[in-house]
Amino acid sequence: MVRKSLINDVALRAKDHGYEDWGPPILFTNREIRRMFALADIREHDIFFDLGCGWGQNLIIAATEYGVRKCIGIEIDLGRYRTAKRRIERWPEEIAQRIRIIPRYIGDVMDDKIDGVDIRDATVVFWGLDPVKKMLNKFEAKLQKRCKLLYYFKCLFPEIIPKDSSFPFYMSTIPLRAPNSEMDWLQRVVPKAKTSLPNSSVLTERELWDEMIHDYNILGFTKFQAEHEIGEYKSRLREALRKRNN
Ligand SMILES: C[S@@+](CC[C@H](N)C(=O)[O-])C[C@H]1O[C@@H](n2cnc3c(N)ncnc32)[C@H](O)[C@@H]1O
Structure with a gap:
């Protein structure tokens, strides 16, 4: 059967x-x-x-x-x-x-x-x-x-x-x-090895935040929603680091 x-x-x-x-x-x-x-x-x-x-x-x-x-x-x-x-x-x-x-x-x-x-x-x-x-x-x-x-x-x-x-x-x-720094958290979440910026050899936080917005957008969020969600992560992360370092 x-x-x-x-x-x-x-x-x-x-x-x-x-x-x-x-x-x-x-x-x-x-x-x-x-x-x-x-x-x-x-x-x-x-x-x-x-x-x-x-x-x-x-x-x-x-x-x-x-x-x-x-x-x-x-x-x-x-x-x-x-x-x-x-x-x-x-x-x-x-x-x-x-x-x-x-x-x-x-x-x-x-x-x-x-x-x-x-x-x-x-x-x-x-x-x-x-x-x-x-x-x-x-x-x-x-x-x-x-x-x-x-x-x-x-x-x-x-x-x-x-x-x-x-x-x-x-x-x-x-x-x-807890993360040690913004870059510490970002690199574990967005494991990108090299910068994509022309004329630059250093990977920056900005680039990784942008990549997250891009990926959220691809995964179904509107650009506006993606920017909002990632903005929340960014301020929470910065707040957590600030508290930790005080
Ligand atoms: C996005 S679905 C995920 C389902 C499943 N975990 C999966 O991975 O396929 C989340 C579920 O959590 C339930 N949920 C949301 N808040 C809840 C709460 N406070 N207590 C119990 N269930 C909750 C929702 O009804 C929904 O079915």
């Missing part, structure tokens, strides 16, 4: 791509998800949390392809939660029982308000939402040492440097590390 692939079970509608509802319920292609997990070197013994798990694709790939023993998704949108649950229930029990989706706010899990779920158990965490500063403090306070925090190019934290990256993904580990 030919069985339909369980991975080919979604159809995103135009409205699912919108930003007004927290972005698409699945952010990445499966190949990209594998690249993200390769970056984290995720394994069977890991405990993976997807904070805002949408339709649960990251959890499904973690459990089915990497054998991850515990995959926990937090999702506040009840429609998305139900779809994710339905998708997971189609898998054999041995796999489905390793995935749990919880219809609650991320803040609830970070503040220990969900019985039986402890974010301190996490060894790999994915963050694909606004890079709000207060989440960084929560990560630092609650995640265990060496826990791997995964995020991606549209959700960067200017206050920390990634330990490693595989575009569009970045990984930091606990304890989180």
Whole structure:
């Protein structure tokens, strides 16, 4: 009997791509998800949390392809939660029982308000939402040492440097590390080796900020939005460096 692939079970509608509802319920292609997990070197013994798990694709790939023993998704949108649950229930029990989706706010899990779920158990965490500063403090306070925090190019934290990256993904580990300078952060986020400016031999910060604006534009932001987002990173980074040096 030919069985339909369980991975080919979604159809995103135009409205699912919108930003007004927290972005698409699945952010990445499966190949990209594998690249993200390769970056984290995720394994069977890991405990993976997807904070805002949408339709649960990251959890499904973690459990089915990497054998991850515990995959926990937090999702506040009840429609998305139900779809994710339905998708997971189609898998054999041995796999489905390793995935749990919880219809609650991320803040609830970070503040220990969900019985039986402890974010301190996490060894790999994915963050694909606004890079709000207060989440960084929560990560630092609650995640265990060496826990791997995964995020991606549209959700960067200017206050920390990634330990490693595989575009569009970045990984930091606990304890989180602050950048030493603007260039330090920029070069870890935009690993460009040489200047493209004629008659110049030095790569400047300005060039790397411009490259980020360009890439954001290519990834779907208007030029205006791209400039705004990158401007935010720039002022947050400068503010963090100022505080650190005072
Ligand atoms: C952009 S989607 C990403 C889905 C998934 N992580 C992925 O990588 O494919 C983000 C999801 O987070 C959910 N979300 C946003 N804020 C949340 C919150 N405070 N608590 C729980 N879920 C939240 C949204 O409903 C949305 O489905």
